[in-house]
Amino acid sequence: MTETNFTPRVFSGIKPSGGLTLGNYLGAIKRWVDMQSSDTESIYCAVDLHAITVWQDPEALKSGTRELAAGMLASGIDPEQSILFNQSQVPEHAQLGWIFNCVARVGWMNRMTQFKDKAGKNAEKASLGLYAYPSLMAADILLYHATHVPVGEDQKQHVELTRDIANKFNNDFGVDFFPITEPVIEGPGMRVMNLRDGTKKMSKSGESDMERINMLDDADKIAKKFKKAKSDAEALPETVEGLAGRPEAKNLVDIYAGLNDMTPDAVIAEYAGAQWGRFKPALAELAVAKLAPISDEMKRLMDDPAEIDRKLARGAEKARAIATPILDKTYDIVGLLRS
Template identity: 35%
Template sequence: MSLSKSIIFSAIQPSGQLTLGNYIGTISHWMHMQDIYHCIYSIADLHAITVNQNKKLFRKNIFDTLALYLAVGVNPKKSIIFLQSEVQEHCQLNWILNCHTHFGELMRMTQFKKKSKVNSSNINIGLFNYPILMAADILLYQSHKVLVGKDQMQHVELVRDIAKRLNFLYGHIVTVPEVYIPNINGAKIMALLNPNNKMSKSDNNINNVIFLLDNHESILKKITRSVTDSDNKIFYDIKNKPGISNLLNIYSSLTGISIAVLENMLMNTTYKHFKLLVAQSISEKLLQLQEQFYYFKNKKNYLRDILDFGACVAKKQAKKTMKKIYNVLGL
């Protein structure tokens, strides 16, 4: 990869099936970014253990996540793909950043407050400390940009604050990253039955979520049942028509047609017919992805080789950053 290219970092937890929200907001852009940026894609297994994991299922999810990365067109010859836990420098930098982050800063993180309510029986320090490990992930590779969904923007602002603090104290030792959201409308896909909440793979109600491996029948059923409103007019109004706005986001993101054009096109379309159009566009896109996924899923040795090579390359960059930080700290 060219050293003149900006470095962009992105990561996804292997904590279950990825969703249409993950696809539209993040991974659908990965293939196109490979020729523009020096891309580093991590499978964030350390982040995933803030929730108790079944060992066998966890390992399966890791390799399934990698197969999905490849299915959307990530090329291991162009991009670095690695498993977070296989580069120990993430944990080393995490501790150092702990010592440069204020308790009050973490207390302000809204995701911790939300997740604490959902996981009230397991409010562990890892859940609280999550943004600092995220900061280590990003700063370790001197990332210029971070591809995240809108819900992660507060975390990236904290990463920027930590980076600026380090640079103020020790000179310019880390790059201050910028948030990169390639698709503003589609960056946050909402739950189908509760369009005021984000679509999440951990949702207790599977009818809220389109999973990337759902078949056409399941997709059609979920979209048909999705919450809309009673006036049968299709236009974008996130406050008063969150359900229809969410479906417009999905349809626009998958077809490449702007929402303004869709509003014109769908002016005389019923909600029922609109839902059929949305379901069809999802099915067509996911069928292509699924064919590739099952092809790569069965290549176990190839998948393992990719992770081994990716960890080796990632570790070289990580070591450079850690050497610089250890030097200024006197470690």
């Protein structure tokens, strides 16, 4: 087996199903912006093929894909420095995904907790795509020989599956072709919770709009939602450990930390003993300062959907320039005849 030196490369993606929230921004997009560097190639993707594992209205899916792209661009993803595209414009994702369907084992898929969570009691009625999408996710990553994937803790299992698939492929064919990708899990604000219930993740599909901060919310809405966010009767503690058992308080401290590039410890050091009447207005002011310019730029970009489409198409061309030779070599290794 020949040892391969892999170029440092980051890949990550978000499903364009529903609107962008603060959870998407702090949990993913802000980190992607921070990871842009001349030393590491960055590839970021709207994974629209993953979105259709459950029913999507076709026009809403197109609109959501453009909104996601606008959110990435407005947040600071630079299409000259990173590659930005939507997944379905690079057919090599689906092609490698099928090969990985034949590498991955059914037992591995049965252990994937997210299918159980999403399908629930109706697993027999769920789409085959919802069951098998982790192998497509592995293809998304390995199609670019990505060495690192920034993910939340709840996505770590998918990167572990990607490593299993890469290992099995390499071992089955006696090659050192696919890298053993490393998950990157770090930074405050990784898991943003519901503003009405700190035990639930902030979701695009929550019942009340007051549960979440939408990235298209204007300054007034952002401020109002944080000032009305659920907290508790106690003041902020002297140490982070004092947030244990206080999910709403912890969530608001984590959001402040994520928005201001601080650790939760530093936030507590600044606001120890503060009542919510002091902290929540400060959080609202910070959120407006950080998020309102992004919201304004998103709206400006979305007024010109043709330009968003052009940027995504250019990104897809750049992505295919990397993906095509890797897929071609994969076909050769597997023994698929190409005339």
